[in-house]
Amino acid sequence: GIQVEQSPPDLILQEGANSTLRCNFSDSVNNLQWFHQNPWGQLINLFYIPSGTKQNGRLSATTVATERYSLLYISSSQTTDSGVYFCAVRARGGGATNKLIFGTGTLLAVQP
Amino acid sequence: GAGVSQSPSNKVTEKGKDVELRCDPISGHTALYWYRQRLGQGLEFLIYFQGNSAPDKSGLPSDRFSAERTGESVSTLTIQRTQQEDSAVYLCASSLFSYNEQFFGPGTRLTVL
Numbered sequence: 001g002i003q004v005e006q007s008p009p010d011l012i013l014q015e016g017a018n019s020t021l022r023c024n025f026s027d028s029v030n031n032l033q034w035f036h037q038n039p040w041g042q043l044i045n046l047f048y049i050p051s052g053t054k055q056n057g058r059l060s061a062t063t064v065a066t067e068r069y070s071l072l073y074i075s076s077s078q079t080t081d082s083g084v085y086f087c088a089v090r091a092r093g094g095g096a097t098n099k100l101i102f103g104t105g106t107l108l109a110v111q112p
Numbered sequence: 113g114a115g116v117s118q119s120p121s122n123k124v125t126e127k128g129k130d131v132e133l134r135c136d137p138i139s140g141h142t143a144l145y146w147y148r149q150r151l152g153q154g155l156e157f158l159i160y161f162q163g164n165s166a167p168d169k170s171g172l173p174s175d176r177f178s179a180e181r182t183g184e185s186v187s188t189l190t191i192q193r194t195q196q197e198d199s200a201v202y203l204c205a206s207s208l209f210s211y212n213e214q215f216f217g218p219g220t221r222l223t224v225l
């Protein structure tokens with residue numbers, strides 16, 4: 001099955017710093033989502049981005065589907081950005097492939 | 113409701129007991145998914161429902177796990193004869209159709225003693 005790898009596995013930032021999180025996937029996808037899991041465990045949707053670039057405030061994401069990777073940019077980080085960031089993909093293909101395959105996540109800690 | 117809701121938020125049970133977890137998807141969403149998240153790990157797919165089609169049960173770890181969905185509304189995940197390795201957070205998600213963005217509920221934290 002499709003493999004999803006995220007890097008770095010963990011990251012410590014000072015408040016105000018910028019960062020880039022990466023997601024590599026091993027096969028063609030027709031859905032890619034970025035999530036932020038806050039310290040209370042809630043998964044918050046950040047981007048639905050199977051291809052192209054999107055921006056939402058201090059966050060932006062780019063997916064290059066042909067090269068099988070996606071990047072999540074966090075600018076001017078805040079302590080509330082702390083948590084785990086997951087990339088999840090839905091493999092292209094028919095049949096029972098509607099599940100999301102999750103990466104192992106990037107644990108981000110933003111220090112004041 | 114505004115989002116996916118799940119109940120209970122926490123469940124502590126003894127090994128060997130049966131448990132039922134409930135999920136209320138976003139109104140109008142035809143697709144519903146169950147995932148499991150073990151401590152410190154990513155999410156793993158369990159089961160998927162789409163309308164009146166046969167569910168995709170390919171992620172269920174054993175025959176102790178089963179799930180039902182009534183039409184395009186509530187779903188229940190049942191774990192029979194719980195084991196300690198079943199301890200995890202069980203998350204439900206829904207999407208408008210199967211190929212759309214998935215939205216997750218807050219999860220049910222299951223602890224098997």
